[in-house]
Amino acid sequence: MDVSRLKQSWSLVAANGDQVPLYFYSTLFLAYPETRQMFPTNMAGQRDRLVNALGHIVSQVDQVDRLVGFLQDLGADHRKFAVRAEHYPAVGEALLATLRHFLGDQWTDELAQDWAAAYGLVAKVMTEAAQAAEATNPPWWVAEIVGHERRAFDVAVLTLRPQYLLPFNPGQSIGVSHPAVRSWRYYSPANAPRPDGTVELHVRAAPGGAVSSRLVYGCAVGDQLHLAAPVGDGLTLRSAGSDDLLLLAGGTGWAPLKALVEQVAAEGSRRRVDLYVGARSRSEFYDADALDKLTASCPWLTVTQVVGLDLNRPGEFVYPVDRALADGDWRSRHVYVCGSDDMVSQAVATLMRSGFHAGQVHHEGLGRNWYGSAWRTAMHRPATPDDSGGPR
Numbered sequence: 001m002d003v004s005r006l007k008q009s010w011s012l013v014a015a016n017g018d019q020v021p022l023y024f025y026s027t028l029f030l031a032y033p034e035t036r037q038m039f040p041t042n043m044a045g046q047r048d049r050l051v052n053a054l055g056h057i058v059s060q061v062d063q064v065d066r067l068v069g070f071l072q073d074l075g076a077d078h079r080k081f082a083v084r085a086e087h088y089p090a091v092g093e094a095l096l097a098t099l100r101h102f103l104g105d106q107w108t109d110e111l112a113q114d115w116a117a118a119y120g121l122v123a124k125v126m127t128e129a130a131q132a133a134e135a136t137n138p139p140w141w142v143a144e145i146v147g148h149e150r151r152a153f154d155v156a157v158l159t160l161r162p163q164y165l166l167p168f169n170p171g172q173s174i175g176v177s178h179p180a181v182r183s184w185r186y187y188s189p190a191n192a193p194r195p196d197g198t199v200e201l202h203v204r205a206a207p208g209g210a211v212s213s214r215l216v217y218g219c220a221v222g223d224q225l226h227l228a229a230p231v232g233d234g235l236t237l238r239s240a241g242s243d244d245l246l247l248l249a250g251g252t253g254w255a256p257l258k259a260l261v262e263q264v265a266a267e268g269s270r271r272r273v274d275l276y277v278g279a280r281s282r283s284e285f286y287d288a289d290a291l292d293k294l295t296a297s298c299p300w301l302t303v304t305q306v307v308g309l310d311l312n313r314p315g316e317f318v319y320p321v322d323r324a325l326a327d328g329d330w331r332s333r334h335v336y337v338c339g340s341d342d343m344v345s346q347a348v349a350t351l352m353r354s355g356f357h358a359g360q361v362h363h364e365g366l367g368r369n370w371y372g373s374a375w376r377t378a379m380h381r382p383a384t385p386d387d388s389g390g391p392r
Contacts, residue, residue, distance in 0.1 A: 001061070001111075001114050001117050001118060003061060003062040003153070005110075005111060006061065006111075006114055006115065006118060008097065009103060009106070009111055009115075010058075010099075012102070012103060012106070013099055013102045013103060016065055016102050017070055019102075020098060020102065023098050023101055023102070023256070024094055024095065024098040025039075025094075026384065027093075027094045027097050027098060028090065028091065028094035031090065031093065031094065032087075032094075035090060035091075037082070037182075038081045038082060038083060038087075039063055039182075045284075050229050056100070057071075057122055058115065058118040058119050058122055061118040061121060061122065067122075068125060070127070071122060071125040071129070072125060072128075072129035073129070073231050074126055074129075074131040075125065075126030075127060075128070075129035075133075076129050076130055076132075076133035076137070076229060077175070077228060077229055077231060078118075078126070078130065079130055079134075079139035079140075079269060080139045080140045080175060080177075080184065080226070080228045081184075083130070083141075085127050085130070088123040088126070088127055089123075091123075091374070092116070092119045092120070092123060095115070095119060096112065096115055096116065096119075098217070099111075100112070117209045128229070132386075133229075134366070135136065135306065137286070138164070138366070139227055139228075140175075140177070140226040140227060140228050141162040141163060141166050141226070141227040141228075142162070142163045142225075142226060142227075143160040143161060143162040143163065143166075143224065143225050143226070144160065144161050144163075144222065144223070144224055144225050145158055145159070145160055145220065145221050145222065145223045145225065146159050146160065146161045146198065146226070147159030147221065148219055148220055148221050150216070151286035151287065152284065152286050154204055154205040154216060155202070155204050155205075155216065155252065155286045156202075156203050156204065156205075156215060156216040156219075156220070157190075157200065157201070157203075157286075157287070158200070158201045158203060158215060159198055159199070159200050159201075159204055160197070160198060160199045160200075160201065160225060160227070161197065161198050161199075162197055162199065165197050166197070166199065166227055166229075166230075167193070167230070168189060168193065168199075168230035169194075169230065169233075169236045170191075170192045170229060170235070170236065170237070170256065170259035170260050170262065170263040171184040171188065171232075171234070171235030171236035171237065171256045171259060171260055171336075172188065172189075172230035172232065172233065172235075172256075173188045173231055173232050173235060173256075173348060173364070174185060174186065174187065174188075174189065174199070174227050174228060174229070174230050174231075175226075175227065175228025175229075175231075176201065176211065176215070176225055176226070176227060176228075177211065177225065177226040177227075178211060178214045178215070178218075178219070178223075178225055178226075178227075179224065179225075179226065180214070181210045181211055181214050183210050183211050184211065184215075184228060185212060185215075185296055186212035186231070187201045187202070187203065187255070188235070188256035188259065188338075189201065189255070189256070189259055190254070190255035190256070190258045190259055190287075191259050191262055192259050192260070192262035192263045192265075192266055198233055199227070200255075201215075202252040202254065202255040202286075202287070203215045203216055203252070204216070204251065204252045205217065232364060234362060234363055234364040235256050235257075235260070235362055235363065235364055236340060237260060237263060237264075238334075239337060240338055242271055243268050243271065243275070243333070243334050244271055244272040244274075244332065244334075245260070245264070245272070245274070245333055246273075246274050246276075246280075246324060246330045246333045246336075247260065247261070247273060247274070247275040247276070247325060247335065247336050248276050248277075248320040248321055248334045248335065248336070248337045248338075248339070248347055249275065249276070249277045249278065249320065249336075249337075249338055249339060249341035250277075250278045250319070250320060250338070250339025250340055250344075251278070251279060251284070251339055251340060251341070251343075252390055253337075253338035253339035253343070253344075254277050254287060254338070256338050257296075257336060257338055258277065258287070258290065260336060261273060261275065261294055261298070261301060262299060264298075264300075265297075265298055265367040266290050270300070272300055272301060272302075272322070273298075273300060273301045273302055274301075274302045274304070274330070274333075275300070275301065275302065275303045275304070275325055275376075276304045276305075276306055276320035276321075276324045277291065277304070277305050277306065277320065278305075278306040278308055278318075278319060278320040278323075278339065278343070279306075279307065279308065280307075280308045280309050281307060281308075281309055282305075282307050285305055287317050288305075289373050291303050291305070302325070303378045304321045304323065304324075306318060306320045306322075319343060319346055319347060319350075320339075320343075320347070321337075321346065321347040321350045321351065322350070324352065325354055331355050331356060331360075332355075333360070334360050334361075335351060335356065335360055335361050335362065336361065336362045336363070337351075337361065337362070337363040338363065338364065344363050344364075347363075348361055348363060368371060
């Protein structure tokens with residue numbers, strides 16, 4: 001298998017832009033119409049997710065050892081879309097047909113064999129993981145909404161009670177879907193695992209977001225949601241210990257960091273934790289009561305609220321990382337960052353310039369709908385404008 005040839009050919013195909021996913025989906029749905037039900041009714045949100053992800057992963061197949069864990073999680077997770085073993089060859093056929101169409105005379109028998117072998121390896125890992133997961137976890141959990149609080153016009157805090165225990169680690173994300181919306185969105189629980197199994201979600205309605213809008217504006221106590229198995233480890237604590245932490249949160253990116261604070265409290269460790277929570281204005285601190293309670297009950301925790309906009313300084317915006325670095329030298333700490341794409345990228349870049357090394361700085365990556373780093377080409381917060389994701 002010639003990996004350099006795979007990468008070069010994918011680069012040529014990707015240069016055709018939106019025509020590539022259009023051809024791919026048309027080919028897939030015409031040849032295998034039963035696959036259409038696995039995708040959102042409105043395909044505008046799906047766009048090039050699946051085809052770009054396939055191209056990226058397959059063309060990086062020389063790094064398969066690094067991708068195995070991700071692909072296993074992905075294979076298990078895709079059960080929630082009713083993806084079965086027989087669907088993988090259908091997707092492979094559509095992918096090869098798309099490559100052949102756009103490469104034209106440059107599509108050779110050797111290249112076809114390389115792509116078939118690479119895709120076959122990816123599909124094998126995902127299929128075996130899905131089969132193994134059947135023995136331990138359902139494709140999704142049914143959960144009842146037992147609490148729904150509107151904290152702002154576009155923000156709601158939901159408390160869910162899964163029908164069966166849903167195990168997760170603080171900092172991970174879980175898929176959420178409403179039965180009336182054939183789409184999934186990933187959110188990080190805002191709590192460490194509780195004895196009663198309930199899960200707290202902080203949801204901001206994204207413009208045009210089918211799932212987030214339904215969760216904020218169209219749900220009530222007693223409604224049922226579907227939850228998918230947890231994914232991701234970018235924001236999880238590596239191990240119980242004594243390393244001090246610096247937490248930088250923006251908006252609803254506070255949710256997974258709140259879970260980390262609860263985890264530290266449950267461990268009873270001697271960590272020092274300094275938390276900086278940012279919002280555009282003081283009225284946007286939607287979880288202020290919880291912050292006050294944590295501060296009062298955790299003597300090892302220091303909380304600083306950072307108002308981004310200053311009416312006396314028009315045009316300037318203060319990020320949590322700016323305030324934190326102005327307050328002290330944190331280079332001996334592990335830093336966890338969660339917020340909007342802009343907030344995360346700005347924080348990471350600022351920390352790197354300030355002398356932190358990559359192993360100290362933890363974040364999900366940019367664009368949380370792309371929950372695996374192997375799929376992120378420009379990417380783990382916390383909200384992307386579109387949340388209508390199907391298989392990807």
